[in-house]
Structure formats: structure tokens, C-alpha cells
Amino acid sequence: MKYVDEYRSEQLARNITEEIRRIQTRPWVIMEVCGGQTHSIVKHGLDYLLPSSIELVHGPGCPVCVTPLEMIDKAHAIARRTDVIFCSFGDMLRVPGSEEDLFALKSRGADVRIVYSPLDCLKIARANPDKKVVFFAVGFETTAPANAMAVWRAQQDCVKNFSILVSHVLVPPAIAAILQSPQNRVQGFLGPGHVCAIMGYHEYEAISARYSVPIVVTGFEPLDILEGVLMTVRQLESGKAQVENQYARAVEREGNRPAQTLVSEVFEICDRKWRGVGSIPKSGFRLRYEFRDHDAERLFEVEEIDTKEPAICISGQILKGIRKPHDCPAFGTLCTPQTPLGATMVSAEGACAAYYAYGRHLKTGENSHVV
Amino acid sequence: MCLGIPGKILESYESQGLRMAKVQFGGIVREACLQYVPEAETGDYVVVHVGFAISKVNEEEAARTYRLLEEMGQLTELGAPEIEEKSRNGRSP
Numbered sequence: 001m002k003y004v005d006e007y008r009s010e011q012l013a014r015n016i017t018e019e020i021r022r023i024q025t026r027p028w029v030i031m032e033v034c035g036g037q038t039h040s041i042v043k044h045g046l047d048y049l050l051p052s053s054i055e056l057v058h059g060p061g062c063p064v065c066v067t068p069l070e071m072i073d074k075a076h077a078i079a080r081r082t083d084v085i086f087c088s089f090g091d092m093l094r095v096p097g098s099e100e101d102l103f104a105l106k107s108r109g110a111d112v113r114i115v116y117s118p119l120d121c122l123k124i125a126r127a128n129p130d131k132k133v134v135f136f137a138v139g140f141e142t143t144a145p146a147n148a149m150a151v152w153r154a155q156q157d158c159v160k161n162f163s164i165l166v167s168h169v170l171v172p173p174a175i176a177a178i179l180q181s182p183q184n185r186v187q188g189f190l191g192p193g194h195v196c197a198i199m200g201y202h203e204y205e206a207i208s209a210r211y212s213v214p215i216v217v218t219g220f221e222p223l224d225i226l227e228g229v230l231m232t233v234r235q236l237e238s239g240k241a242q243v244e245n246q247y248a249r250a251v252e253r254e255g256n257r258p259a260q261t262l263v264s265e266v267f268e269i270c271d272r273k274w275r276g277v278g279s280i281p282k283s284g285f286r287l288r289y290e291f292r293d294h295d296a297e298r299l300f301e302v303e304e305i306d307t308k309e310p311a312i313c314i315s316g317q318i319l320k321g322i323r324k325p326h327d328c329p330a331f332g333t334l335c336t337p338q339t340p341l342g343a344t345m346v347s348a349e350g351a352c353a354a355y356y357a358y359g360r361h362l363k364t365g366e367n368s369h370v371v
Numbered sequence: 372m373c374l375g376i377p378g379k380i381l382e383s384y385e386s387q388g389l390r391m392a393k394v395q396f397g398g399i400v401r402e403a404c405l406q407y408v409p410e411a412e413t414g415d416y417v418v419v420h421v422g423f424a425i426s427k428v429n430e431e432e433a434a435r436t437y438r439l440l441e442e443m444g445q446l447t448e449l450g451a452p453e454i455e456e457k458s459r460n461g462r463s464p
Contacts, residue, residue, distance in 0.1 A: 001397040003377035117422025142373040194373040249433035
């Protein structure tokens with residue numbers, strides 16, 4: 001596949017890691033922000049290709065992971081209703097709520113459907129006028145334009161039986177929260193390529209300047225990630241702290257203006273709770289008042305649900321790059337993708353689930369980089 | 372979740388008031404919305420996320436990046452001298 005295969009060349013990967021070895025003089029801790037990058041790193045073993053004194057820590061950029069448990073429970077309360085067709089991306093179906101997951105609900109007769117795009121839900125709503133079609137709108141800035149378009153079209157076309165349950169989160173406030181933590185170890189960031197394809201990267205320039213930290217907007221293929229690491233190490237070694245764009249084939253500084261325009265027409269910024277992390281001010285989107293007729297949380301009046309996370313789970317510290325999956329006594333034993341205890345195990349893009357999927361629970365200690 | 376896959380636009384058309392396209396990813400063809408990439412035309416590559424093209428692939432940038440990566444290898448193969456030999460036993464700042 002063009003623009004995929006050539007970014008997986010083993011020889012070029014070796015060229016980049018050789019260059020990193022050549023310029024590196026001291027250990028560095030670099031965080032990849034996006035869960036897709038984490039998955040690519042663990043899948044291709046990119047952290048093993050790097051010098052052991054470059055430590056990659058895994059960031060909070062997995063929206064499925066950070067969706068709060070009470071929001072999952074709200075989704076289930078709505079999906080249980082007989083007058084509802086509940087639609088979701090496939091990766092939310094296995095995420096357990098306090099009682100069960102959406103697959104279990106579906107097997108007991110709830111009308112739960114996996115969709116490829118939010119626009120599919122509009123088709124389902126048009127075809128089922130006697131049902132209420134609800135879409136579980138989870139995601140970062142990358143997904144917001146798709147959800148905004150579905151709501152905007154529904155409003156334009158008077159599709160009254162379509163609503164979304166919004167659990168949208170934003171990357172820059174999470175990066176700022178990590179940098180403000182007294183326990184922070186992160187010295188440079190691989191920025192989230194597709195989030196920046198939408199939003200641009202001017203917001204990250206303010207963060208980079210304020211906290212004196214290099215941020216390299218990075219893609220998702222192995223060569224993208226390795227080049228992102230090289231660019232970050234170059235900055236760190238030369239004492240620079242600025243935003244650079246490794247993923248220039250897909251990202252422009254100003255981002256995607258038409259997408260930003262519709263997103264800000266449909267959504268507004270609000271405080272959001274992140275699973276494992278807690279509440280972060282101004283870190284998410286909610287629907288604007290003008291679109292309240294498509295707001296599932298309002299329409300179904302789901303009550304606040306009190307939930308508790310297991311005390312043993314350290315996912316909050318993993319999401320902030322303070323600890324690694326192997327530091328958790330429950331990893332791979334009590335806590336597996338089939339029986340996840342917390343945020344980083346519930347989705348394939350979570351650090352714990354990625355480590356588990358690629359057998360790292362069998363090799364305890366191998367990934368313990370010396371810093 | 373933020374998965375974005377580059378694909379080639381085979382044809383574009385209007386559907387329910389939106390500009391849509393058939394986009395080819397390797398051997399698979401799927402529908403994607405082009406509303407957010409008004410400049411994209413048949414034959415262009417776009418990055419698609421949850422059924423929406425979110426950016427048009429900049430072919431010049433792609434070629435430039437790739438050339439840099441290849442040149443890096445040539446330098447290594449030529450045994451390019453290190454400009455400055457530094458200790459590798461540094462400490463964390």
C-alpha cells in the first residue's frame with residue numbers, strides 16, 4: 001500500500017536508529033502521546049531497536065481507555081432500552097462497565113450495532129423512524145469532525161431520532177497536566193499526528209515554549225515514529241525546545257480549517273473527567289445548546305452513576321508516563337484484556353493491553369530500561 | 372482510535388448533500404466523506420479516519436521525507452565521520 005509499505009523498511013529503520021546512536025550522549029525520556037503510536041511501537045518492537053538509554057513512555061492518547069467508567073455505564077443504561085438502537089465503534093463493545101459490556105447486552109437482545117462511520121448512524125436513523133438511534137461519540141480531536149458532521153446533518157435534515165452520547169477529550173490539556181505533575185519524567189513528546197491533521201499544531205507551540213519541551217508532530221508507521229524520536233533527540237541534545245513536524249505529508253501547521261469550523265459550530269469546550277487521571281479543566285467537548293435535541297445525555301436523563309475503580313490499578317500513573325505496565329502486580333495475572341481492571345487494559349491501544357497482546361507479560365523485566 | 376489510513380480517491384459523487392468518494396486502500400474500496408478536503412480530486416491520496424478524509428497527502432512532502440531517510444543511510448554507509456565524539460555515559464538532566 002502506497003504511503004504505508006515504504007514507511008516499514010527495515011533498512012531505513014536501521015539508518016535512523018544508527019543516527020540516534022551517533023548523536024545521543026545521555027539518557028532521555030520521550031512520551032508518545034497517541035495510543036495508535038503506542039500500539040505501533042509495541043507491535044513492531046521499536047523500543048527494542050532504540051538504544052536502551054532512550055526510554056519511550058506511553059501517553060494518555062487512547063480515548064477508549066480514558067472514557068470514564070460512569071460514561072460506559074450511562075451508555076449501557078441507554079442501550080438497554082427497547083426503544084433504542086445503540087451504535088458504537090467496535091472498540092467500545094468489549095469495554096466493561098460496572099456490570100457487563102455492550103457485547104453481553106447485545107447477546108441478551110439489546111439492539112447494539114457496530115458502525116464504521118457516524119454517518120452510518122444517520123442512515124440507520126432514517127431507516128428506523130420509530131426507534132431512537134444513539135451513537136457513542138468517543139474520541140479525540142481527530143474524531144470530532146466526523147461526529148460534528150453527523151449531528152449537523154441530522155439538524156439540517158430534521159432527523160429527530162438521532163442523538164450522540166458525547167465523551168470527547170482533547171490532547172493539549174492532557175499534555176499540560178502531565179508537564180505540571182511534580183512526578184513528571186517526560187523530556188520530549190511525539191505529538192499526535194492525526195489530531196494535528198485536524199487542529200494544526202500552533203496550540204503545541206505555546207506548550208513547548210511554556211514548559212521548554214520539544215514536541216515533534218509524528219505519524220504512525222515505524223519509520224515515522226523512529227524519525228520522530230530522532231528529531232526529538234536532536235532537539236534535546238542541542239538544548240532546543242520547539243515544535244517540529246515529522247508528519248508533513250499529512251499535517252499542516254494550521255490544520256484542517258473546514259473541519260475546525262464545523263467542530264466549533266457544533267461543540268464547545270468543557271471540563272472532562274479522564275479515567276485513571278481524574279478531572280482536567282477544559283479538556284473536552286460537549287454539544288452546544290443549539291444542538292441539545294441531539295444530546296443523548298439530556299434526552300435520556302441518565303442519572304449520575306457512582307463508580308469505583310480497583311485500588312490496585314496504576315493506570316493513572318501509566319497514562320502520565322510515571323510508571324510502566326510491568327510495575328503493576330496485577331498486570332497479566334489479575335488484569336488481562338479479558339478481565340481488565342483499569343483504563344490502560346480496556347482497549348488494544350492502551351499501554352497494558354498492547355504489552356499483553358505482544359507477549360510482554362511473559363518477559364517481565366526485559367523492557368525495564370535503565371535510565 | 373485515531374487510526375488514519377491513506378487511500379486513493381477513485382471517484383467522487385454527491386450523496387444526501389455531502390461530497391462522498393470511493394477510496395481504495397490496497398485491495399479494499401470503501402466510501403469516505405470528502406467534505407473536509409474540498410481540494411481533493413480523483414487520483415489524490417487522502418488520509419481517512421472513521422469514514423472521513425481528514426487530510427490530502429502532500430506528495431512532495433512525502434517524497435522529501437523519504438529522500439532524507441534514504442540519504443541518512445548513504446551517509447552511514449559512507450562511514451561519515453562523527454563531527455563531535457561525545458561521551459555516552461552522560462547523566463539525565
